[in-house]
Amino acid sequence: MKFKQAMVLTMAAAMIAVPLSGCSGENSASGSTGDSTAPVSLELFSTKSENSEILKSLAADFHTKNPSVTITVTSPQDAGTVLKTRLTKNDLPDVLSMGGDATFTELQSAGVLEDLSKESYASNIQDSYKEMVYDVQKDAGKALYGVPYATNASGVLYNEEIFKQEGAEVPTTWDDFMALCKKLKNDGITPFELTFNDSWCTLPPWNSMAPDLQPENFTDDRLAGKTTFAATHQEVAKKYLALLPFAQEDYMGTTYADGNKAFAEGNAAMMINGNWAISEFKKVNPDFNVNLFAFPASNDSSKNYVTSGVDVLFAVSAESPNKEAAKQFVSFMMEKETAEKYITDQFAFSAVEGVEQEDETVAGVKKDIANGKVANFPDHYYPSGFDLAALAQEFAKNAAEGKDAEQNITDFLKQCDEKYDAVNVS
16 A cells, blocks of 8 residues: 554643534535534544644534534543543544544444445545545445545755755755755755654654655555565665764754754754644744755655645544534535635645645645645554654664664664564454
């Protein structure tokens, strides 16, 4: 499967009184559900604390069209663990807003989510993102148990003013990328600001390279025990180490927050991360001219995909006592105007056809995303409990401390296989 992020969540809970007029199974463009005034209560559970405020706002918009539902938006710390615990207690929320990752896979494989394939909006979702959801579902079935909504993009963020100053063009191959890094360094410019003090920040380079360089069927074959990281990811690991000499000196001690500040202040030409970081740059420097390009891991530019995954999908509990109301809310969220409000607030991309992110700071990947030249985050396919971030952080730390590169690669990939096998119990 070709189309194959860790953050600390804070508690956020809000109750929005939204009268809903009765619940029918029909979708409507207005998001209205009828004329009955029977009160209905829904819980909307989000695994992202960052989007809880916009979800409350959009639920309030839903209120203006539907007189009598109470929607409670919850976003607890360690939301994935909370969901798994609630699953064991048969206490799932009515509507779930979550990533297309291992937690979703676990819920879907437990048979507790509603099939939304026949909802009218399902045909208005980009096929490439539907395929990503299919791929992480049990048996990769084509039923849509989670509807892709908001998507993201990871690659190389770059300072447009430095590129202009250096007469640099966006590289489209690995050799051109390395040549650019050497030129920048020779000119006294730090090519990369890396923030490896936060372990999750070690993942973007891996997530950007692995889809382009690993074998076509790696995900399925690794899950089945037919191959290994050691046998297939030598090039990924080697190129990962090749990036590090072009980073600032203390890349292992730099936090995400400090690195974002330094990058926005012009201390480096590039950062390997995603569109979610741009709003952090703008807080430091509102006039910062930044853009994003696909990581050129291969010398065959046709194989260099934008790493883009399902950051938010919507799912409905199959056991919800107010299932039709829950489905109607999801239908409302899929409307063009609603989806546009969401991606504008969250600086995201949309899986809904015809809804585009217009900000110029991501113009570099907009065309590829619109055309479906995207590959999912590979860590979305790894078993729950496989902590690649910790392994990659140790890998980079060893490099910073001068460990022999070949031995470092051998030990790292061996650890990947051992840790993967330890949690691969499917």
